[in-house]
Amino acid sequence: MTISMTTHDDRAAKRNVAILVMAQAFLGSQMPIIFIVGGLAGQSLASNACFATLPISLIVLGSMLSATPISAIMQKWGRRFGFIIGALGGAVGAMVGAYGLYLGSFPIFLAGSFLTGVYMSAQGFYRFAAADTASEGFRPKAISYVMAGGLLSAIIGPQLVKATSDAFVIPFLGAYMAVIAINVIGALLFLFLDIPKPAAPSADAPHGRTRWELLKTPRIAVAVICAMVSYALMNLVMTSTPLAVVGCGFTQNNAADVVTMHVLAMYIPSFFTGHLISRFGVEKVVAAGLVILAGAGAVALNGVELSNFFVALILLGLGWNFGFIGATTMLAGAHEPHERGRMQGLNDLLVFGGVTFASLSSGGLMNCSGGNPVEGWNAVNMAMAPFLVLAGGALMWLTLRPQESYS
Numbered sequence: 041m042t043i044s045m046t047t048h049d050d051r052a053a054k055r056n057v058a059i060l061v062m063a064q065a066f067l068g069s070q071m072p073i074i075f076i077v078g079g080l081a082g083q084s085l086a087s088n089a090c091f092a093t094l095p096i097s098l099i100v101l102g103s104m105l106s107a108t109p110i111s112a113i114m115q116k117w118g119r120r121f122g123f124i125i126g127a128l129g130g131a132v133g134a135m136v137g138a139y140g141l142y143l144g145s146f147p148i149f150l151a152g153s154f155l156t157g158v159y160m161s162a163q164g165f166y167r168f169a170a171a172d173t174a175s176e177g178f179r180p181k182a183i184s185y186v187m188a189g190g191l192l193s194a195i196i197g198p199q200l201v202k203a204t205s206d207a208f209v210i211p212f213l214g215a216y217m218a219v220i221a222i223n224v225i226g227a228l229l230f231l232f233l234d235i236p237k238p239a240a241p242s243a244d245a246p247h248g249r250t251r252w253e254l255l256k257t258p259r260i261a262v263a264v265i266c267a268m269v270s271y272a273l274m275n276l277v278m279t280s281t282p283l284a285v286v287g288c289g290f291t292q293n294n295a296a297d298v299v300t301m302h303v304l305a306m307y308i309p310s311f312f313t314g315h316l317i318s319r320f321g322v323e324k325v326v327a328a329g330l331v332i333l334a335g336a337g338a339v340a341l342n343g344v345e346l347s348n349f350f351v352a353l354i355l356l357g358l359g360w361n362f363g364f365i366g367a368t369t370m371l372a373g374a375h376e377p378h379e380r381g382r383m384q385g386l387n388d389l390l391v392f393g394g395v396t397f398a399s400l401s402s403g404g405l406m407n408c409s410g411g412n413p414v415e416g417w418n419a420v421n422m423a424m425a426p427f428l429v430l431a432g433g434a435l436m437w438l439t440l441r442p443q444e445s446y447s
Contacts, residue, residue: 052234053174057182059233060166064189065196067226068163070130070219072197074156077205081212085146095153097399102157104392110161111385118237119169123230126162129155131223138216164388171372172235177318180369184314187365191307238380254375254383262438263371264387266326269431270363272394273333273424277356278302279402280420287413288344298349305357313365322370323439329363330432340421344414
């Protein structure tokens with residue numbers, strides 16, 4: 041599918057991208073805050089330490105379940121309204137979470153985490169919104185630039201945690217108050233977003249393909265599979281990394297440094313991933329991402345020295361970037377505008393469903409599949425193999441099909 045865009049259109053697209061980059065950096069900073077604090081707060085509230093990371097899993101679950109409704113809202117009322125709804129969800133989730141901390145109630149805190157998933161789901165559509173008004177040539181760069189905004193959020197979020205976590209007598213309450221402010225202020229950015237609402241279909245207009253028909257389209261099916269695998273495997277390994285680093289005899293500061301390098305590796309490549317896609321083609325970039333993810337697993341399985349953790353997690357971040365941005369670009373060009381809400385909501389439902397499964401599985405593999413942290417860490421990384429084979433096989437199948445069968 042090729043959509044003709046003029047230079048003027050790309051100027052408008054670049055303006056939208058700038059706004060979305062700011063949203064990704066500022067509003068997106070709440071996710072590192074909550075991912076850093078959520079498990080620690082859960083540990084202080086839960087009666088059983090095994091459920092400490094349940095708040096994180098519920099955020100991902102909330103994102104998965106709200107992806108389709110948020111996408112439908114955007115299809116009917118536009119991106120701006122959908123993104124404001126997402127920020128409202130983030131603010132309400134933080135309010136409920138803060139109230140749970142105030143009362144010392146784990147169930148209320150979990151409810152707040154689930155509501156936070158509404159924001160996480162809306163944030164996932166920033167990358168698609170970047171492509172809405174972009175020409176075919178600018179589209180991969182637009183998606184890549186918006187993802188690069190996550191680099192700033194990865195810096196802003198942890199600094200806010202340091203500044204606010206102990207601001208109140210109740211631990212972590214200040215961080216959740218900061219998240220409320222981020223959502224209220226950040227929502228104003230979307231007032232400057234200029235993405236036309238999808239035109240309402242006329243009575244005789246085609247209704248587009250059903251969700252099942254869309255998923256049966258080869259290019260769409262492969263894009264969804266590669267996005268699911270890239271994101272889920274990144275989450276699977278990253279979630280267990282702090283446990284593995286500390287369990288293998290290193291310090292919490294070492295674990296923080298490893299995770300920091302991982303996050304930088306996730307987002308720094310976004311400044312050039314779009315250019316690589318434009319030059320070499322999206323299939324080659326996705327394939328490179330899958331190979332790099334496999335390399336991350338191989339390095340992790342080769343030893344548990346601190347250098348192994350650093351190299352493995354850097355490769356994990358780079359592989360996620362190529363695989364996920366590439367799959368997003370592939371999907372964005374494989375459906376019609378009137379199918380956008382249906383397809384993008386379905387895509388994120390499936391992607392975050394995979395991430396939810398990975399999030400729930402990670403702790404179990406790490407803590408319950410071996411007699412010591414080394415065996416658990418090895419189990420986590422070996423679990424990557426069948427999913428990489430699935431995604432790699434699907435991508436190879438797509439590239440061997442005749443060109444006219446891609447759409």
